[in-house]
Amino acid sequence: MLQLHARFDSKWDSEPVVLRVTTDPHRDRNLRPVEAFLVGPESIELPSEFGSCLAIAPQPADWRFANGTPQIHILPESLAYLTDGDIVYLQPRSGELWVLYRRSSPSNSMLLTERCNSRCLMCSQPPKDSDDFHLIETYFRAIPLMDPATPELGITGGEPTLLGPHLLDLIRECKTHLPHTALHMLSNGRLLSYLSLCQELAEIDHPDLMIGIPLYSDIASKHDFVVQAQGAFDETMRGIMNLERCGLRVELRVVLHRATVDRLPSLARFIARNLPFVEHIALMGLEMMGYVRINLESLWIDPFDYQPSLLAAVRTLTQHRMNVSIYNHQLCTLDEELWPYARKSISDWKNEYLEVCDHCAIRDACGGFFSSAKLRHSAHIHPVSASPPWPELPVITEI
Numbered sequence: 001m002l003q004l005h006a007r008f009d010s011k012w013d014s015e016p017v018v019l020r021v022t023t024d025p026h027r028d029r030n031l032r033p034v035e036a037f038l039v040g041p042e043s044i045e046l047p048s049e050f051g052s053c054l055a056i057a058p059q060p061a062d063w064r065f066a067n068g069t070p071q072i073h074i075l076p077e078s079l080a081y082l083t084d085g086d087i088v089y090l091q092p093r094s095g096e097l098w099v100l101y102r103r104s105s106p107s108n109s110m111l112l113t114e115r116c117n118s119r120c121l122m123c124s125q126p127p128k129d130s131d132d133f134h135l136i137e138t139y140f141r142a143i144p145l146m147d148p149a150t151p152e153l154g155i156t157g158g159e160p161t162l163l164g165p166h167l168l169d170l171i172r173e174c175k176t177h178l179p180h181t182a183l184h185m186l187s188n189g190r191l192l193s194y195l196s197l198c199q200e201l202a203e204i205d206h207p208d209l210m211i212g213i214p215l216y217s218d219i220a221s222k223h224d225f226v227v228q229a230q231g232a233f234d235e236t237m238r239g240i241m242n243l244e245r246c247g248l249r250v251e252l253r254v255v256l257h258r259a260t261v262d263r264l265p266s267l268a269r270f271i272a273r274n275l276p277f278v279e280h281i282a283l284m285g286l287e288m289m290g291y292v293r294i295n296l297e298s299l300w301i302d303p304f305d306y307q308p309s310l311l312a313a314v315r316t317l318t319q320h321r322m323n324v325s326i327y328n329h330q331l332c333t334l335d336e337e338l339w340p341y342a343r344k345s346i347s348d349w350k351n352e353y354l355e356v357c358d359h360c361a362i363r364d365a366c367g368g369f370f371s372s373a374k375l376r377h378s379a380h381i382h383p384v385s386a387s388p389p390w391p392e393l394p395v396i397t398e399i
């Protein structure tokens with residue numbers, strides 16, 4: 001698992017900063033205050049005027065400092081992957097650094113808040129009721145530093161719509177600085193039941209915005225139970241309808257676990273009949289994080305055991321010409337008829353394989369595991385010996 005956080009060797013009393021990494025000591029002087037110079041093994045003369053200097057341990061100590069060279073912070077080797085165009089957040093008072101954005105990654109997302117108005121049984125990022133406005137402020141500073149060629153950015157939480165007008169401002173900021181970057185926002189859709197919010201979102205006229213909304217059952221009380229919020233199903237359905245009414249694109253997300261798989265074929269029929277306009281439906285395996293760890297015994301079902309339900313749901317959706325994908329599943333646990341729908345969906349920084357996968361002929365086509373799958377994974381993982389008879393599967397980033 002790639003580390004996105006580290007402690008550096010010192011602390012000092014100063015405001016946090018958002019900086020873009022560069023290895024070029026000759027950067028334009030106007031850019032240097034918002035950049036961190038990453039000291040390379042060949043760097044001896046350290047340049048001045050950068051927002052910070054970062055070095056990966058171990059390093060030689062015979063640097064020559066120019067007048068105005070900022071203090072050097074030594075980072076652990078786990079961050080040796082940092083390179084030009086990546087963006088970091090430095091918190092000097094706690095001596096910590098977070099990697100906010102990796103230029104070469106297809107899996108960048110912006111966690112805008114940890115607050116949420118639901119308490120989903122399987123939430124991988126359990127909500128916190130604290131004032132965390134600094135999170136979105138950080139991204140307001142990071143977005144102008146991102147590469148305009150970034151193909152896709154995720155917006156996630158918590159529940160981003162709780163940020164109201166600030167969320168709208170952030171999407172406007174993305175449109176201004178990253179006009180060619182697709183935005184994918186995860187939302188439980190409940191506040192989108194207010195038509196005015198959807199209308200304001202639509203007025204931004206972002207060129208490539210998709211809203212991913214979870215729907216867990218065709219029965220209101222069952223959906224409400226999964227999200228632990230009475231009335232949530234009605235609000236979410238109204239939100240989905242409002243998005244469609246305003247011309248915004250919708251994806252549905254269904255997380256598969258013991259409380260949802262029994263009605264999966266019925267949910268597929270419900271979606272096909274009532275929500276035929278949704279652009280994509282993602283049927284998703286569990287990530288063993290957050291509340292899943294607490295509720296594991298009541299949520300866990302081996303994916304091998306729900307193949308008949310999954311197959312029936314996919315057949316229903318495809319027969320209605322709907323666009324369906326299976327996320328977060330290993331090919332050897334899926335019925336072969338489902339393989340063409342399986343996507344390599346796990347974010348690169350937390351995507352792993354088991355030792356047994358080294359002997360598998362279809363490893364390259366398989367999405368593998370979340371790093372948290374060490375806690376629990378299917379008992380039916382086995383290497384497959386035949387070569388894949390299907391074309392290379394597209395990578396769709398999980399966010």
Ligand code: SF4
Pocket residue numbers: 330331332333353354356357360361362363364366367368381382383384
């Ligand atoms: S053995 Fe590993 S690589 Fe092969 S299909 Fe199963 S999980 Fe995927």
